Amino acid sequence: MIRSKLFFVLLLSAILAGCGTTSKRGGGGYYQDDGPDVNPPKNLQSIPNAQPRIEQHAPANMRPYTVMGKQYVPMTGNQPFRQTGTASWYGKKFHGRKTANGEIYDMYAMTAAHPTLPLPSYAKVTRPQTGQSIIVRINDRGPFHGGRIIDLSYVAATKLGLIGPGSGAVIVEAITHDDIRTGAYAQGSPTPVTIQSPATMQPVQDGYQSASTGKLTTISENSGVPQVYLQFGAFSAQQSANSLVDHLNQKISSVEFREAHVVPTNDLYRVQIGPYNSRTEALDAGRRIEQETGIVSSLAIR
Structure with missing residues (x-):
């Protein structure tokens, strides 16, 4: 258990070091010393969405944690969630490294990092400017940079057209366990969040x-x-x-x-x-x- 906690702390430190600054090179925006692969696979647009399934959450992935003085409280797998903000992406610098979930990051897999969505879980990410949507598997923590709400894998960002600009406005909707059981995520938007409406x-x-x-x-x-x-x-x-x-x-x-x-x-x-x-x-x-x-x-x- 001590080794598990130590690994989680060291992992967060590594993520924070990568997410703390950004650099723009070659017309795109990405983390310092990061970027696209020199020879990426062809037909990245044909890579299918992540296929949602109910997965077990390790207790260590559900504990509150603090980064840069801010506390984050992971959510449960049955909690509806909808968030709008800026998405960024991470690529070759982290390719092959361990994610916060203990898996190996693959920049050509449909995954993403989020500060509080369950690990692992699934989310629908929509770019309002184009109306295009993708489904990703959340298996990492971050970003911890002001103004960004989700870090997409290289291929996920490619499918949303965010590689060139480096970032862009998106809507993130959690795909809950109930959505997976009923198949609601495949029929349209996941379970909506109820908000009181003014007159x-x-x-x-x-x-x-x-x-x-x-x-x-x-x-x-x-x-x-x-x-x-x-x-x-x-x-x-x-x-x-x-x-x-x-x-x-x-x-x-x-x-x-x-x-x-x-x-x-x-x-x-x-x-x-x-x-x-x-x-x-x-x-x-x-x-x-x-x-x-x-x-x-x-x-x-x-």
Whole structure:
């Protein structure tokens, strides 16, 4: 047991040393002294997703731990979880080394590192910018770098188109044991997390205005299906709305790929972001933006 604890401490130290800094070389972003393989296998896009199955969790993998003064508490295998933030990737520097789960890291396997998801477990990772999703097996801890929520293997990042930019906004959804038993992960989104919804706003007329260009753009008809937006304020002066739009767009690029716009309605200029596919997705985005900017939003349905 002592040797097991010592191994875990040393392993976390090694991970932290690799995750502490980043470097950009050859047009991509990755950990210092890390990077892609010189001769990667062909057809990486054809590598299949990880196949979820219920696996036992070693007690050592479920204990709380502390890195850089911050405590992390691993979750259980039946706990729904959804998180949005920045994904990065790790490659040849760690290829062949042991993961926090005691396995050997393979940069060409569909795996990932996460600070609190169970080891091992499975997650669906979606890139909102493209709508592309993958399924990975969580078998490592990290990243412990501010602003990043998950480290993808080299091939997982390749399939999401993140090798070039080095990082990007993603949605991480845990695939629970119940999802595996029912096959819900293969039918769509895993079990949703229930979040209380604030009161919705009244519908507003179609159209939004870009603060940077001042050009009014008409939003296309949505066949009567309501769309969900986040609203951050309503102003009688257009300049006040434009100022808030500029402030939001400067602050939220790391947590939200959608941009804020001005929506003119009657005598008011409303600052909104959207549309979102559901109230839950909008609420998740609103919480991320509030954490980043301190600005509270409400829901607007139109």
